Amino acid sequence: MTDMKKRPTAAPKPVGHVTIADRRQFLIGSAGLLGAAAFGAGTSLGIGRARAQSRAEISFASAAFFGKETFGDLIKAFNESQDRVLVKNIELPPPSSSTEVYQGLVQQLARRTGTPDVFSQDVIWIAGFAAAGWALPLDEYFPADKRGAYFTGTLNACTYGGKLTALPWFMDSGMFYYRKDVLEKHGGKVPETWADMATIAAAAQKAGDIDFGYLWQGKQAEVLVCDAVEIITSNNGAILAPDGKSSLINQKGAVEAIQFLHDTIATGKISPQDVLSWDEEPSRQPFTSGKAMFMRNWSYVYPIAQDAKASQVVDKVGVAPLPSFPGGKSSACLGGYQLGVNANSKQREAAIELLTWLSSTETQHRIALNFGLAPTRPALFQDAQIKKEQPFMASLEKVFTGATARPITPEYAKVTLALQSGISKALVSGNVQAEMDALAAQIDKIVG
C-alpha cells in the first residue's frame, strides 16, 4: 500500500515480511542502542538523571527508513537539542511492509492509551485515523496562515473534514520519465498532452528506436490506483465527489482516462500487454535497460537510471510532469509519510514540540540530505546544499506542485480494493463504461 517502498536501490522486493538485511540492520541497530543505553546509564548517574526526570517523556512511532542515518538518530538529535522533552523511538517495520506498519499503528492507536504520542502515517491512512478520532486536529497549533510554506496538494491530503489532522513531512509522487536521446530524434519537445505522448511513442516504436513507447503499472495493486488517479485528474475527472459521499468514476472524465490507458495496449500498442501484470519494478527494468521511451514511475527510478552498473541509459533520462488531456492539468499521485499527534496523548505540548521540530525547515533539510526523502516545503528545493547534493530531488519542485491526493475517505482501504479490482477488469475487458458503472455502484455502497 505504499509508494515509497522501492526506495532502496535495486533491493529485492520483500513480500510482506522483513527481509534478512532489514532484520540484520535492525539487530545491529538495537545492539547499538543497548550499548548506548548502557553507556548513557553509566554517565548519567549524577546530574544528568536529575535533569531527565523533569523532562516530559513521549514516544514516536514510524516505519523504519534507512539512509546515512536512521529515524532513531533523528530522535536522538532532538533529545540532545533541548532539555524539555525526552522522546522514546518506537521502530515499526520498514515501509516495504506497509500493511504491517498500518496494523501496528492501528493496534496501538485503538487502545487509546496515548502511545505513541507522535506517529508518521502513509498519506492514505490520514482520513481513516482522523475519522476514528485518533488524530488530534492541529488547526490551533498551525493556523491557516502558517501553512503557506507547504505544498498545497500535501496539505489537502493532510486535511479531513475541514480540519488539519496531519502535518506534512516528506513526499514522493508519480512522474514522467523520458529518453532524451530518442526524443531528440522525434521533435525534441517533451509531450504535454497524452495524445502527443501517444503519437511520439508510436512513431519512435515504428522507427525501431525503442521496443516500447510507454510503460505504466497495471497490476491489480495499489499502484494501479495511483496511475488511475493521475490520468483521471488530468482530464478534470475524479474518483470521489468533493464531499466524499459518492463516486464520479463512471463520469466522462474518468471513463475517457481509463479508456486511454486501455488503448495504449489494445489499439495504440505503445504499451506491451505485460503492463497489466507489472508494478513498479517490472516496469522500471525495461526502461533502464534502454527498451522504452516514456515511463510513469516514482522518484526512486532516477538514481538507478544514473547508476552505470544497473542502467544502459546513464545521462539519457529526463523527468517532467506527467502529460494531461486538453483542458486538464498535469497531476501526480501523492505518496509519502506525514506526521500526526495521538488525540489521546497526555503530553500534548511536548508532542507538538516534537512535531514542529520534525517538520521544520532544518529537519526536512537533514532528511533530504541523509535519507534522500523529498521535503514538503517548496522553499527547500531552492536550497544550495540540496541542489548540490541531491540535484535530481531539487529538480522535482514542478512535478510535486501537481501532487494530487488519492480519494480522501475513512473507508479508503475498502475503496482501494474495489478500485484495483474494477479498473483491472476494465483494462482487461475493454468494456470501460460498463465496468466503471459497476465500480461506481460498489463505491457508492462503501462510502455512501
Place this chain on the structure above:
Amino acid sequence: MWALLLLTPAFVSLASVSFYPIVNGLYLSLTNTSLITQEQGFTGFSNYVELWGDPQFWNAWWHTMWFTAASTVLETVIGLGMALILCEAFKGRGLVRAAMLVPWAMPTVVTSKMFGWLFDGQNGIINYILLHAGLIDQNVNWYGSTDTAMITIIIADVWKTTPFMALLLLTGLQTVPNSLIEAARMDGAKGWITFWYIRLPLLMPTLLIAGLFRALDAFRVFDLVYVLTGGGPADSTETLSTLSYKVLFSTLQFGYGSAVSTAMFVTEGLIALVFCLYLVRQIRRAG
C-alpha cells in the same frame, strides 16, 4: 483423578492454541468488529447473508475450488508416476530420491519469484523456448492475461508439490508385499496388469489420504498468488486466502473477514468429508 490431572497441561495448551482461536473466530464472524470503525456489536448472521450475496466471495470460492481440484489431480497422477519409477531398483536411486525433494524443500516465496522470472512475458525462458520451438508466434503474457494467469499458478504449484505426493505414494507402494507381485508375474501378468489389479487397489487408502492432505493444503493457497499476481488481473486469480487476507488485514474488518475464514473452514470440512467417505468405503471393501 490423578490421570485427569496429568492430562490437564495437554488439554489446556491444546484448548488455548487450537480450540479458543476457532471459537473466537466463529464468534467474531457474528459481529461487525472493525478496528477502523471501532464497532464491536453482535449482528447475528448478517455477515453470512452479505457473504452469500457477495460476488467477490463466490468468484474467489470458484477459483479456489478450481485450483484445488486441478492441482490435486495433476499432482496425484504425476506423483504416482514418479513413485512407480522410484520404486524400481536402479543405479543412483538414493540420489534421485533425494534430489526429487528439492522443489518441495524450497520456500514457496522463492518458488514464486522463480516462476515469476520463468514465465515473465518479456524475458521469460518459457516464452523463449516456446517461441523458438514454433509453438507460439508471439510472447504469451502469462500473468497479465485472465486466460493464463491461473494456469500458470497451477503449474508452479504442481512443480513444487508433486515431489511431496510422490514421496507419500512411494511409502504406500513399498507396503505392497513383493510376494503378491511375484505371484502375479508367475501367473503371467504383465506390468500394466500388475499395476491395475494389485498395486493400485492396495495403494488406494494411501492415495486417498495423500489426496486429502494435498487438497486441504491446496485449498489454502496464498503465497503463490500473493507474490505472482496479487489476485489480478481482473480478480482472475483471487482465492479465498488472498481475499480473507485483504479483508482482514488491509481493511481490518475482523467481523466480515472472520466470516470469510469460517466459510473456508466449512468448505474444507466438506472436502475432507467427501474424502473420508470414500476412504471408509475403501477400507470396508478391503475388510
